[in-house]
Amino acid sequence: MCVAHPIDPERAALLHHDLAATAAGLGPDGDAYRDLIGPLVERWDQIEEHVLGPLVRIPRHPLAAAGFGLLAVRSAEGLARRFSTEQARALLAGCAAHSFLPLDRPTTGGFAVLYPVLAHRYGWPLPAGGAQRLSDALAGHLRELGGEIETGRWVRSLSELPPARAVLLDVTPTQLAEMADLPDGYLRRVRAYRYGPAAFKVDLAVEGGIPWANPDLARAGTVHLGGTFEEVAEAEARTWAGSVTTRPFLLVAQPSTFDPSRAPEGHHTVWCYAHVPHGSSVDYTETVLTRLEEYAPGLRERVVGSHVIGPPDWPRYNPNYVGGDIAGGAHTLTQLLFRPFPGRDPYATPLDGVFLCSSSTPPGAGVHGMCGYLAARRALAGPLR
Numbered sequence: 001m002c003v004a005h006p007i008d009p010e011r012a013a014l015l016h017h018d019l020a021a022t023a024a025g026l027g028p029d030g031d032a033y034r035d036l037i038g039p040l041v042e043r044w045d046q047i048e049e050h051v052l053g054p055l056v057r058i059p060r061h062p063l064a065a066a067g068f069g070l071l072a073v074r075s076a077e078g079l080a081r082r083f084s085t086e087q088a089r090a091l092l093a094g095c096a097a098h099s100f101l102p103l104d105r106p107t108t109g110g111f112a113v114l115y116p117v118l119a120h121r122y123g124w125p126l127p128a129g130g131a132q133r134l135s136d137a138l139a140g141h142l143r144e145l146g147g148e149i150e151t152g153r154w155v156r157s158l159s160e161l162p163p164a165r166a167v168l169l170d171v172t173p174t175q176l177a178e179m180a181d182l183p184d185g186y187l188r189r190v191r192a193y194r195y196g197p198a199a200f201k202v203d204l205a206v207e208g209g210i211p212w213a214n215p216d217l218a219r220a221g222t223v224h225l226g227g228t229f230e231e232v233a234e235a236e237a238r239t240w241a242g243s244v245t246t247r248p249f250l251l252v253a254q255p256s257t258f259d260p261s262r263a264p265e266g267h268h269t270v271w272c273y274a275h276v277p278h279g280s281s282v283d284y285t286e287t288v289l290t291r292l293e294e295y296a297p298g299l300r301e302r303v304v305g306s307h308v309i310g311p312p313d314w315p316r317y318n319p320n321y322v323g324g325d326i327a328g329g330a331h332t333l334t335q336l337l338f339r340p341f342p343g344r345d346p347y348a349t350p351l352d353g354v355f356l357c358s359s360s361t362p363p364g365a366g367v368h369g370m371c372g373y374l375a376a377r378r379a380l381a382g383p384l385r
Contacts, residue, residue, distance in 0.1 A: 002124040003115075004220035005087075005094040007228060009213040009295050013087035013094075014220070015116060017123040022116070029088035036082060040068060040117045051114065052370050054346050054362040072110030073333070076103040077233065079112055086228050091116075093232035094224030097249045098366055099331045100196045100275060102240050103233040106333045126221055126255045130262055134369075155179070158354065166379040168357040170372065172320050172328050173340050176349065176356065186350050189341045193360075194332060197239045198311035198324025200248075200284040201273040205305035209268040210254060210296045217295065221258060225250035225291055239275045244282055248274040250291050267304070279323035280311050320358060327366070328359030339364055347375040355379050 003015035016022045019041060023030035040047070046064040051072075071079065076096035080089045080103075096103050096112035118124070127133045139149055158180045161167060169176060173190040176182070182190070212218050226232035226249040238245045252272040256262040263269045272292070274284050285308050293299050309317065311324025320328060329335055339346055340360045347355045357375030359365040 001216075001220045002119040003091075003094065003222045003224060004214075004217045005090050005224040005226070006214060006217060006295050007086050007090055011087065012214055012216050013091035014216060015091060015095075015119050017119060019120040022120070026083075026088045026091075027085055029083045029085045032082050033088055036071075036079070037113060037116050037120065040071075040113060041120045043067070044117060044121050052363045053374055068110075068113075071113050073106050074109035075105055076108040076112040079109045080229050089229035090227070090232070093229040094226055094249075097224070097226065097232055097236055097275065098251075100236075100240075100325075100327055101331060102237040103229075104237075107331060107336050110336075111331075124221055126259055128259050128261065130255075130259075158351070165353060167354045168372070168375055168379060169354065170320070170358045171356065172322060172358055172360045173356070174322055175319055180349075180351060180354070183350050193340060194330045194335065195278060195322045195325040196327055196330035198276050198278050198280060198314070199273040199326045200276045200280075200288065200311065200324075201271065201309045202285060202288045203307040204270040204272075204303050205263070206268045206270050206299070207302045207304050208266065209257060209302075210252075210270060210292070211298050211302065212296050214295070218254075218257065221253065221255065223252040223254070225252060225295060236275065239277055242277040242280075244277065244280070246287055247291065248276060248284070248287065250274050250288060252292070276311065276324070278311070278325060283308075283310065327364070329364075331364055336364060345378070347378040353379075 001014055001016055004012050006012040014022065014025050019034065019038060023034045026033050043064045046060070047068050049060070050065045051068055076092055080092050083089045083092070092112045093103060095115035096108040098115060099108050099111040101108050142149065155161060156179065158167065171179070173193045177187060177190045209218065217223050226235060231247065232249055235245055235247055235249045239248060250272055252270065254268060254270050256268040272288060274288050274291070276282070276284055289300060314321035314324045314326065329340060339362050340356070346361050347357065349356060355375050355378060357372045359371055361371045361375060363370050
């Protein structure tokens with residue numbers, strides 16, 4: 001199962017790889033869910049390149065792309081009116097919350113439908129052995145092609161780099177401005193670039209796994225803890241506004257449940273993060289644990305180790321995470337359609353041969369690897385005609 005979203009400790013909406021199974025679990029809203037998500041799943045081959053790339057391009061299949069686009073520019077709040085059950089509305093809210101935006105904002109509808117579509121097309125796969133294996137595989141392939149990798153060194157200025165035909169920078173606009181001399185017009189855009197709410201992350205080593213009150217939650221790789229649509233919406237609105245809440249939206253991953261290589265026998269690794277205000281210095285550790293225990297009584301007694309990283313810690317770990325924003329910039333309407341700035345070429349910079357390839361470029365955060373892939377294709381294409 002891809003995602004479980006509990007409404008309360010006993011009831012949950014379940015997002016399966018199988019669309020029919022998901023619809024069946026939504027009862028009276030099953031047909032409405034199938035009508036909303038089914039056509040996008042069927043046409044995904046026609047719209048994938050457009051949805052997961054720069055939205056300013058002319059799509060190859062304009063009618064299919066328009067079908068997605070009309071949903072994507074809507075708010076999750078608007079889309080949720082199609083449903084009457086708490087389960088269906090909550091499932092939509094949990095997916096939309098990946099945007100880090102209030103659910104009444106335009107574009108949150110795009111997140112609300114995109115994540116279920118990807119679940120039904122591909123599932124939400126977990127790499128065996130941990131996400132580091134993906135980086136290891138890519139690095140290994142590069143070395144096979146004759147590439148070299150140097151790590152453990154901060155590059156604070158482009159002048160530190162050797163001459164190259166193309167330079168791809170996995171940085172947000174703020175870091176680019178710190179590394180290079182840029183025209184005043186571009187710098188004004190950088191200063192206006194908006195970062196979003198932050199993540200407060202808690203890693204746990206748990207003996208025996210999370211003792212979920214609802215056993216269905218143990219079958220999901222990801223669990224969205226937010227309650228009803230209205231509760232998620234309130235939490236996201238407060239977080240966006242910079243207000244502290246004792247009931248933040250919480251995203252929980254339990255990978256070792258499906259990949260035993262990630263933890264010693266009898267133990268499990270769990271990571272979770274709460275959506276919190278940008279730059280917040282509040283310690284949310286107890287808030288996160290209390291939130292988990294609402295759905296998993298007795299969890300604290302099973303925790304044998306933990307690690308916490310909050311908004312002030314993120315920039316020290318990675319300067320791209322400005323104020324704890326792990327998405328590379330807010331997914332507001334303008335910054336989603338024209339990420340990072342309006343223009344024909346979202347990956348190019350004012351500097352010849354220098355390109356951005358971070359989540360500050362299309363398609364944005366949460367679609368792992370696509371920003372770099374598309375930026376590399378752009379760099380290989382040469383000057384824009």
